[in-house]
Amino acid sequence: MSLFDLSGRVAIVTGANTGIGQAIAVALAGAGADVALVGRTPAEETAAQITALGRRALLVAADLSTISPVDRIIAETRDGLGGLDILVNNAGIIRRADSVDFSEADWDAVIDTNLKSVFFLAQAAGRVMIAQGHGKIINIASMLTFQGGIRVPSYTASKSGVGGLTKLLANEWAAKGVNVNAIAPGYIATANTDALRADTARNAAIEARIPAGRWGQASDLGGAAVFLASSASDYVDGHILAVDGGWLAR
Numbered sequence: 001m002s003l004f005d006l007s008g009r010v011a012i013v014t015g016a017n018t019g020i021g022q023a024i025a026v027a028l029a030g031a032g033a034d035v036a037l038v039g040r041t042p043a044e045e046t047a048a049q050i051t052a053l054g055r056r057a058l059l060v061a062a063d064l065s066t067i068s069p070v071d072r073i074i075a076e077t078r079d080g081l082g083g084l085d086i087l088v089n090n091a092g093i094i095r096r097a098d099s100v101d102f103s104e105a106d107w108d109a110v111i112d113t114n115l116k117s118v119f120f121l122a123q124a125a126g127r128v129m130i131a132q133g134h135g136k137i138i139n140i141a142s143m144l145t146f147q148g149g150i151r152v153p154s155y156t157a158s159k160s161g162v163g164g165l166t167k168l169l170a171n172e173w174a175a176k177g178v179n180v181n182a183i184a185p186g187y188i189a190t191a192n193t194d195a196l197r198a199d200t201a202r203n204a205a206i207e208a209r210i211p212a213g214r215w216g217q218a219s220d221l222g223g224a225a226v227f228l229a230s231s232a233s234d235y236v237d238g239h240i241l242a243v244d245g246g247w248l249a250r
């Protein structure tokens with residue numbers, strides 16, 4: 001199991017108070033990492049789970065709708081936990097409306113959080129990781145990194161952008177010891193997908209199309225995150241790992 005051991009590593013997970021970010025933070029701690037929990041809502045429940053696993057958790061208050069907290073997030077993590085080895089860019093939002101009606105506000109909000117903050121946090125972490133000669137960056141992509149979706153134009157643009165950025169950063173940083181990859185979750189039961197699951201017809205259509213026959217749970221993402229955070233993935237660069245119950249294979 002030493003290939004997947006994260007003992008002594010320090011991770012940042014954004015949006016770690018709930019959903020996929022919470023599950024990934026707890027999975028990384030389960031593999032041995034100490035975790036900085038970054039977000040606008042304090043991730044106290046996540047911190048308690050991490051502490052119960054015998055690892056350290058640090059709460060870092062930050063609103064990622066702008067990039068102003070980026071440098072402070074890196075500094076607080078290094079000061080509080082003594083390093084920085086892993087960044088999980090998970091925080092994200094979605095706005096739904098027909099494209100003919102879609103507002104500039106819904107465009108900017110999603111692009112700023114899901115794409116701009118992802119890049120500049122990766123840049124700030126990348127500077128530290130390049131200087132120390134090692135690091136792991138994991139961006140949270142989507143099925144809409146590969147597919148068009150419907151009624152979510154800024155989300156599709158942002159997540160397609162995350163896929164491109166993941167490959168670009170891998171091209172620049174793979175030779176410097178920094179692995180940049182992404183996880184593309186399929187349809188996962190979280191607050192982000194409440195609206196889809198509340199729509200009985202959409203919910204049935206989605207479930208019927210998933211080869212695994214069920215919505216994913218946030219905990220289904222943990223194994224992929226530990227893999228991409230660990231030395232098991234040292235020769236994996238610019239990959240977008242779908243964890244989707246077979247959705248893309250269909």
Ligand code: NAP
Nearest residue numbers: 015019020040041063064065091092142187188190191192
């Ligand atoms: P979620 O339960 O809505 O969680 C989103 C997280 O992002 C929350 O912690 C939220 O914090 C945080 N966040 C949003 N805006 C933020 C901001 N301005 N500053 C700081 N944190 C912010 O959704 P989720 O499903 O776990 O989503 C996590 C990631 O997975 C997102 O990038 C999402 O696009 C992606 N994803 C989800 C699915 C799915 O099926 N659920 C599929 C593909 C990709 P608050 O609680 O404070 O709002």
